[in-house]
Amino acid sequence: MADLVTLSSLAVGSSAVLREFPKQGVAFLRLREMGMLPGTTLTLVRTAPLGDPIEIKVRGYSLTLRKSEADHVMVEPAAGSTMKMTNFQ
Amino acid sequence: MNPPPTQPAPARAPASVYALVGNPNCGKSTLFNALTGLKQKVGNYPGVTVERKVGTTYTQHGHPLTLIDLPGTYSLAARSPDEAVTRDVLLGRRADTAMPDRIVCVVDATNLERNLYLVHQILDLGRPVILVLNMMDVAEQAGLKIHTSRLEHILGIPVIACAASSGRGLIDLKLALSRTDLPLSRHAWDIPPAIAPAVSELQASLQDNDDKPPLIARAEALLLLTDQDSVRVAGSTPLSARTREILQHWENRWAADGTDWAAALVNARYDSIGLLTADIVSTASTAPVGPSRSDRIDAWVTHPVWGWCIFGVIMATMFLSIFTFAGIPMGWIESLVATISAGVSDLIPPGELHDLIIDGAISGVEGVIIFLPQILILFLFIGLLESTGYMARAAFIMDRLMSKVGLNGRSFIPLLGSYACAIPGIMAARTIEQPKDRLVTILVAPFMSCSARLPVYLLLIAALVPEEQVPVGPKILIMLLMYALGTFGAFGFAWLFKKTLLRGAPPLMIMELPPYRLPRIRDVLLQMIERGGLFVKRAGTIILGLSIVLWFLANYPKVPENQPEVDPLSYSMAGRAGHALEPVIAPLGFDWRIGIGLIQSFAAREVFNSAMGVIFAVEETGDEEETRTHLRDALRAAERPDGSKLFTPLICLNLMVFYVFAMQCISTIAVVKRETNSWRWPLFQLGYMTGFAWFVCLLIYQVGHTLGY
Ligand SMILES: Nc1nc2c(ncn2[C@@H]2O[C@H](COP(=O)(O)OP(=O)(O)OP(=O)(O)O)[C@@H](O)[C@H]2O)c(=O)[nH]1
Ligand SMILES: [Mg+2]
Numbered sequence: 001m002a003d004l005v006t007l008s009s010l011a012v013g014s015s016a017v018l019r020e021f022p023k024q025g026v027a028f029l030r031l032r033e034m035g036m037l038p039g040t041t042l043t044l045v046r047t048a049p050l051g052d053p054i055e056i057k058v059r060g061y062s063l064t065l066r067k068s069e070a071d072h073v074m075v076e077p078a079a080g081s082t083m084k085m086t087n088f089q
Numbered sequence: 090m091n092p093p094p095t096q097p098a099p100a101r102a103p104a105s106v107y108a109l110v111g112n113p114n115c116g117k118s119t120l121f122n123a124l125t126g127l128k129q130k131v132g133n134y135p136g137v138t139v140e141r142k143v144g145t146t147y148t149q150h151g152h153p154l155t156l157i158d159l160p161g162t163y164s165l166a167a168r169s170p171d172e173a174v175t176r177d178v179l180l181g182r183r184a185d186t187a188m189p190d191r192i193v194c195v196v197d198a199t200n201l202e203r204n205l206y207l208v209h210q211i212l213d214l215g216r217p218v219i220l221v222l223n224m225m226d227v228a229e230q231a232g233l234k235i236h237t238s239r240l241e242h243i244l245g246i247p248v249i250a251c252a253a254s255s256g257r258g259l260i261d262l263k264l265a266l267s268r269t270d271l272p273l274s275r276h277a278w279d280i281p282p283a284i285a286p287a288v289s290e291l292q293a294s295l296q297d298n299d300d301k302p303p304l305i306a307r308a309e310a311l312l313l314l315t316d317q318d319s320v321r322v323a324g325s326t327p328l329s330a331r332t333r334e335i336l337q338h339w340e341n342r343w344a345a346d347g348t349d350w351a352a353a354l355v356n357a358r359y360d361s362i363g364l365l366t367a368d369i370v371s372t373a374s375t376a377p378v379g380p381s382r383s384d385r386i387d388a389w390v391t392h393p394v395w396g397w398c399i400f401g402v403i404m405a406t407m408f409l410s411i412f413t414f415a416g417i418p419m420g421w422i423e424s425l426v427a428t429i430s431a432g433v434s435d436l437i438p439p440g441e442l443h444d445l446i447i448d449g450a451i452s453g454v455e456g457v458i459i460f461l462p463q464i465l466i467l468f469l470f471i472g473l474l475e476s477t478g479y480m481a482r483a484a485f486i487m488d489r490l491m492s493k494v495g496l497n498g499r500s501f502i503p504l505l506g507s508y509a510c511a512i513p514g515i516m517a518a519r520t521i522e523q524p525k526d527r528l529v530t531i532l533v534a535p536f537m538s539c540s541a542r543l544p545v546y547l548l549l550i551a552a553l554v555p556e557e558q559v560p561v562g563p564k565i566l567i568m569l570l571m572y573a574l575g576t577f578g579a580f581g582f583a584w585l586f587k588k589t590l591l592r593g594a595p596p597l598m599i600m601e602l603p604p605y606r607l608p609r610i611r612d613v614l615l616q617m618i619e620r621g622g623l624f625v626k627r628a629g630t631i632i633l634g635l636s637i638v639l640w641f642l643a644n645y646p647k648v649p650e651n652q653p654e655v656d657p658l659s660y661s662m663a664g665r666a667g668h669a670l671e672p673v674i675a676p677l678g679f680d681w682r683i684g685i686g687l688i689q690s691f692a693a694r695e696v697f698n699s700a701m702g703v704i705f706a707v708e709e710t711g712d713e714e715e716t717r718t719h720l721r722d723a724l725r726a727a728e729r730p731d732g733s734k735l736f737t738p739l740i741c742l743n744l745m746v747f748y749v750f751a752m753q754c755i756s757t758i759a760v761v762k763r764e765t766n767s768w769r770w771p772l773f774q775l776g777y778m779t780g781f782a783w784f785v786c787l788l789i790y791q792v793g794h795t796l797g798y
Contacts, residue, residue, distance in 0.1 A: 023349050027597050029316065032355045033164040034599075035203040045384070049393040050489035053498070053598045061200050062383075062602040064485055064498070069597065 005077060008054065008070035010044040016075035017041050027069050035059045042075065106155040106187050107219075107266065108179060110211060111195035112204050113137075113161030114603050116223040119253040119612075120195060121158040124263070128619055129158055130513075131612045132475035134484075134502065135601050136161070136520035139171040141178055141186060148267035157189060160519075163203070165210045165308070166316040170527070171519040176312075179214065180305055182326065191271060193262075195221045198228040198235055198250070201370055205362045206355075209278070212244075213311065215304040217271035219247045221262060226252040227604070231381075232373040240369050245275035254609055278361040281353045284314065287339040291332065298329035314339075315351050383478070383604040390482050400483065407470040408568055411543075412561045415462035422462070426455045445640055449703055453636020456698030456720055458628045460544040461621060467540055468617040471509050476608035480505065481600060488598050494580045495587030497521075497598045500530040504579060507537035508572075509620065511757045515764055525593040529586045531764060532774055535757055536579035538572045538749060540624070541694040545748050546571055548698050551721040553741040567745075575749045578781075627693070635692060636699045639663060643685070643703055658682070658704065677747070677783065678740050678790040680729060690753045697748070739798040743786050750782035 004019055018040045021028050036042070036058055043057040053064045109117045113135030122129055125144030130137055142158040159178060160171035167173040174183075181188030194211055196204035201222075212218060222228075222235060241248040247265040251258030265271075280288055291310035295301045301309060313328075313336055328336075343350050380388075389395050430451050437443045474480055480502055488498030499521055507514030514534045521527040538546070550564050587593070642663035648655045658664045659681075666688055667681035674684050686700035698720065705723040727735040752758070752775045761771040 021352070023352065027599060029166070029351055029355075030163065030168060030599060032352060033166065033206060033315075035206065035359065037356055037359055046387070046391060048489060049391060049396045049486050052489050052492070053485065055387075055391075055485065055602060059200065059202050061203065064488070064598055064600045064602060066488070066492075066497075066598045069599070 003076075004074040006071050007042065007044070007056070007065075007073040007075050008067045010075065010077065012044055012046055015041055015043045015078045017078060018073065019076050020074035022072050028072070031065075031069075031073075034063065036073075041078070105191050106157065106189045107191045107193050108157045108159055108189035109193050109195060110159055110175060110179065110207065111161060111221075111223075112163055112197060112200075112207060113601065115161065115195050115197040115204060116253045117161060117195045118158055120193075120221065120223065120251070120262075121156060123253055123256060123259055124266075125156055128615050130616060131609070132480070133478040133603050133606050133608075134475065134480040135603065136171060136499075136502070136517065137475075139174070139516050139519040141174055141183075143186070146263075146266070149263060150267065152267075154266055155187075156193075157186065162207065164207060164315070166312050168316075169520055169522045174519075179211070180309065189216075191217045191219070193219045193221055193266075195223050197224050198222040199224055199231055199233065201235070201366050202359070202362055205365065206358060209358050209362060210308070210311070212274045212276055213304075213308050215273060217246070217273060219249065219262070219265050219271070220244065221258075222248065222250045223253050225250045225257065226255065234371045234373055236369050236371075240365075243276065243365060243369075245272055247271070276365075279357065280311075281357050283343075283348050284350050284353060287314065287335075287350075290335050290339075294329070294332045294335050298331045299326075311354065315354050381604070386605050387482065387602075390479070391486055396486050400486070403474070403479075407467070408565050408572075409561070410470070411463045411466050412565055412568075414466060415460075418462040419459055422459050423455075426451065426459075444644075445637065449637050449640025450633055452702040452720075453639065453699035454628050454633050456548070456702040457544055457632050457695045458625065460547055460695075461624060463543055463547060464540050464624050465617055465621045467543065468509060468620045469613065471506070472613040472616045473608055474505075476606070476613055478603050478605040481602050484600060485602065491580075492598075494584035495593075496526060496529060496583050499598065499600055500526065500583075503530055503534060504537055504576075507534045507539060510539050510541070511535040511537065511754065512760050515757070515760050518764070522597065523593060525587075525591040528765065528770065529583050529591050531761055532586060532770065533579040533583045535752055535754065535774070535778065536575045536582070536750065538575040539694075539754075541754065542571075542748050544695045545697050546745055548701070548721060548724070549736075549741045549745050551719075552724040552736050553738050567742075571745055571749050574746065578750055582777075582781075628695075631693060632696060632699055635689060635696050636703060639685075639689060639700055639703050642666075663704075673783075676790065677786040678743055678794065679747075680735060682727075682735070683740075683744065687747075687753075690748075692755055694748060694753050737798065739790065739793040743789050743793070746789060747782050747786045750778055750785060752778035 005016075007016070007018075010016055018036055018038055021032065021036075021038065040058060045055045045057050045062065047054045048064075051067075053066045054070055055062055055064050056070075057063075109121055111117050114133065114137070118129040118131045118138050121127065121142070121144060122131065124146040127142070127144045129142055138158060138160045140160070144156045144158065145153050146156050147153055157178060159175040162172040162175045164172075165176050165179070167176040177183045178186050179189065179192070192211055192214070194208045196208060208218075208220065220240070222237065225235075228235060235250070237248050237250050247268075249258055249261045249265060251262060253259075288307070288310050291313060292303070292306045295306035295309055296303055299306070313332075340350075390399055430447055433446050433451070434443065437446065474483075483505065484498035484501045487501045491498050491501055500518070502520075503514045503517040505514075506517050511534050514537065515531050518527050518530040518534065521530055546568060550567050553567070554564050643658060643661050645661060648657050648660045656664075659668065663685045664681065667684035670684040670688060671681040674680075674687065679687070682704050685704060686697045689696045689700045701724060702720050705720070705727060724736045725734075729735050758771040758775060761774060762768055765771070
């Protein structure tokens, strides 16, 4: 198993598989309910002009997150991943 | 857990109540409007609808059906007040709304998995459900193929493919709505074994100790286990001690053995959804590849340089249009009013009644209604921004700046909406999760220059910038300055409140960015006309009434015959009130006549214009030959007793600044009272905003006066 990194440290345009989430914390339950579960593939699409928040693509839709939340999400970078957008609108 | 029994719901009287439920921005309100013919606000960002709205549609046989449009939510475990509205209506907790006996679940077909999570929770409620797959047009463009009949077969409920915005599928939906024998879903899922006993125990206790019907008790038990904050789940009716005890017991036990119960429940639902969608969605080989249209647009809109330029250009275009395109229709309104006045003058002989109608009613209403074109342009722009999807992007690029003052980008949407009117802005704050952030947003929202201030600014700018020949540049600049002042005021006070009164954790910024859509012209225009209509209605009712009242106050009591030297306006009731206020406002450079306008403005800001119209018409009645002059010319001509001009540039500016900061709107106060559930915050708001306005104006006038302006 590859090393885990935080979601916020992913390079723009790269994909990763979500592995670990903190158990507690208001934000994370809602993110789970929105379909971010261990095993889900995410793509970091871009960061906002001022560096925060970030936009990720998950299950075909776009979601914004602050870096302070993304810091607690551990992901496993997909091998050799580059800009790989889903086909959904 | 046993699957809910598969049997048709008993045939009932056709007066069914249907709730429209779904994720934010999936098209519920569009569907609601198409079915009921009502005009619920529609926009392309999550969180447009924040309150329930009841409407009527008809079955194919013409029987009425009640339809309730609800705020969108991702889960029944509500996290913000708008989501709580949906949860409470569905669970029958709202006294003012009948519990819907049937549910229409609207899902965005381009995004089935996430949308089905809520559907999954709703099916647990054991009520007849119709599943609407909306946005089928978008799904097809993206090359998604959805096997509706298979889904229908697995779930055992009607599944209808729709495109609400083009009306596709509406007939099928109507047929389904008309059915008396809607089946219950036969879908079942497995609650994780570690958690199932807790659900049963909680359900039993909710039934016995909290008087909940069985299926609602089960749904609430599941919600209590998904959301750690049980107070939030329980809503206004707190849990019984016994239920709390059971919950506590299980939570302690799981905490000890390391079970992540909430995650397990969510995972179990998504597992079940995964099985469901596996055979239902397929991607056509012709599906477009590479970045989508929205991605390509966003590359510009959220670009570190171009993003800000685009934002600036949009704002500049908006203000430029307000000044340039409005001139012609304003001329029409002016000549229309002139024709009416002339007609009235011919009909009614000179005298009290004549003056009341011409100087009171007509000139009062004209001072406001003349600005209808500008208001319509403003609403058109805001409507376009809201319906394209730009709003959510603005929130995205602004978030960092907003976080500097302790708010988040989501607060930006209510604040931007407050440019139209603070009331929908304050309502939109319901989408903000943390109560303190929501309160701060509500407290500062009225600083954003609303459309009621626009007539006041425009009048004062017209009085200030001398001739019509002057290019619009300086006028726009002054206007922008006022809007900027209000915006800075809002941010500054937000920062102050977050530092002092309402300290709290930095807010979250979890927001879905919807794909860009071409605005539906029909929706944008309807919205503009609807709001413009409200403005006209206000002018025809409140403003008309206040103008007439003011005319009486400004004309009575009459000066006794034996004291011809007394100024009639000073002698009148209004004049006395103005004089009484004068000591407070004289340090700001305002005289008692402006004071009359300020007092009236506490009812509604635009009444200032009517008040000026009435007051300065009153002053000029000595001259019977007087032709109707523009209000701006009347203001320019107005003098102080010593013969100096009353509306000097400094005074005009200072007045505008006062209107930027002061809280002068009874309707806003009433809404803040309702939204915060106490008089404390609206009164605080009234005090701090008006106090601040007074202080700033004092500073400006004293400095300006000393410098010789
Ligand atoms: N292409 C397409 N767009 C649609 C369809 N239905 C709705 N829309 C658009 O989707 C956006 C959201 O529509 P709304 O009706 O406001 O969505 P809502 O579910 O009421 O949203 P909230 O009130 O925020 O929960 C609007 O821009 C609509 O014009 C559809 O079938 N096809
Ligand atoms: Mg809606």
